[in-house]
Amino acid sequence: MVGSEETTVIEHADADVLEREKALSEEPEFPDGGLRAWGTVFGAFMINFSCYGVVTSFGVFEQHYSVNQLKDQPLSTISWIGSLQLSLILLMGFFSGPLFDAGYLKPMIAGAGTLYVFCLFMTSISTEFYQILLSQGFGVGIAMGFLYSPSMATIGHHFKRHKVLAFGVFATGASLGGTLIPIAMRRLLDDVGFPWAVRTLAFLVLFCVLCGFVCCSTRLPPRKIRRLFDLSVFEDRAYCFLVLGASLVGLGLYAPVSYGVTYATARGVPADLAFYSLSILNALSLFGRIIPNVVGQRLGPLNILIGACTVAGVLDFVWVTARSTGGILAFNAAFGFASGGYVSVLPAGIASLSTDGQTIGLRLGMGFFCASFLWLASAPIQGALIHVHGTYWPAAVFSGSAVLTGVAMMLVARILVGRRTGSRWV
Incomplete structure (x- = not known):
């Protein structure tokens, strides 16, 4: 009796292993289109617009700071603000990527979007270098890092055959943002001044993040977080x-x-x-x-x-x-x-x-x-x-x-x- 029970257990275990291996070996089907898939591309596009579009527009802020709030600071010091944004987008993706794989897309968009808007409002009332560095450099950079990589990764859940086209549409968000935001910020700085120009940018970011939160979606099941450092x-x-x-x-x-x-x-x-x-x-x-x-x-x-x-x-x-x-x-x-x-x-x-x-x-x-x-x-x-x-x-x-x-x-x-x-x- 014991031997037959052990055989039954082994057979069930073998069946479970075979079933898991079969599930892992089966390549998931990708819709490569449809409302949900292209809606995800649109949401990711809007987030890219508000992330890399703002980063590549930092020259506008740098020029303004050099003749206004930070006119006593050399360009090499002011540039740390923009460099932090650019660096943290990549650095934070190192952490946001595994969190995305684990199924935390929506919480990351909500949390990072809130931090992004808050830090822009703090930037609008900042007058000292350390204040702008903390709010626009560290705060905005960290928020971007937890928005950019997960939004890009969502596209991979919906497209395979048309992935190049989908990622191409996503990439245009940065270029379009980098084209329109400098023009808008220049006009706003002249018409309403620095505080309300930055607050207007914050409202634009809020709209973009809300679009990303509503439209971006995952389709594949969450995966267990693996170790981050693997040499x-x-x-x-x-x-x-x-x-x-x-x-x-x-x-x-x-x-x-x-x-x-x-x-x-x-x-x-x-x-x-x-x-x-x-x-x-x-x-x-x-x-x-x-x-x-x-x-x-x-x-x-x-x-x-x-x-x-x-x-x-x-x-x-x-x-x-x-x-x-x-x-x-x-x-x-x-x-x-x-x-x-x-x-x-x-x-x-x-x-x-x-x-x-x-x-x-x-x-x-x-x-x-x-x-x-x-x-x-x-x-x-x-x-x-x-x-x-x-x-x-x-x-x-x-x-x-x-x-x-x-x-x-x-x-x-x-x-x-x-x-x-x-x-x-x-």
Whole structure:
């Protein structure tokens, strides 16, 4: 009797194991369309509009601070505010990603959205550097980090065959926000002053977050939170070189974004037109975020990533040769298109190194975690070079050198992957 009971238990256990393995082996079906799926894309688009759209518009705030509340502070000090936002979007994604996998999408959107709006209201009444740093730098940056990555991840729950198109629509949110918000903030700063200009931005963010909360949805079942730090991914040499290269590119790439407005005004461009130059840059990045992803499907994401970063690095070098108003506007258009490929293709490039599909999230999390620290240091280093030398040339040379050094590291990663796969389309 005991033996038969043990046999029955073993048979049931084996059946359970087989059932679980079958469930795990079955690939979930993706709707790839429909109201719920495209509603999720719309919600994620709105959150991206309010996150990266605001981050890429920091040049407007930087110019305002440099002649008003923080006129006694050098640009290198003011730039820490924008650098914190940019860095914390990546850094907080390291934590929000696993929470999203565990099923906490709605609580994160609600909590982070509330923090975002609150910190903008605090920014509107801030007058000292430490107050603006805490509210607009730390507070807004942390809130963005808990909004951006989960909203992007929701798209992966609904699309597979049309994923490139869906992510392309999502990516345009940042470009559209970076185009419209600088124009709106410039007008508001002149018409209603800084406090109500920032409060108006807070209400816009509230609307965008509410859209994301209502529209974004998950479809796949929650998963158990796995450990955040896993250094095993760095056993892949190609991955190491790619992360190092991407980090170095992030260290230097965005000098024309961070200091584009101040550079334009220093060259005699009228203040209104200088603010529009940032909108032009962000508008052209819209095409730079979509086209490389589409082409990368055929030519390989690493090839496209290296090409886009090479062009952007060369443009960093020649940034300060644009001295006239027309030259500056033309440069911003070209740089916006080239730099858009870095942000949009990098996730696909990192994901392409995963051979089993199970480590994509881990590789993305660890890669962005490493890159976030160099993104944090980028604008302060560039600002210090401008302040010490009294010219923008050293910042341009540093930025271009960092980007092209990063491209060299990416080339090593591409060679290693090409040898491993036997294909040049990687």
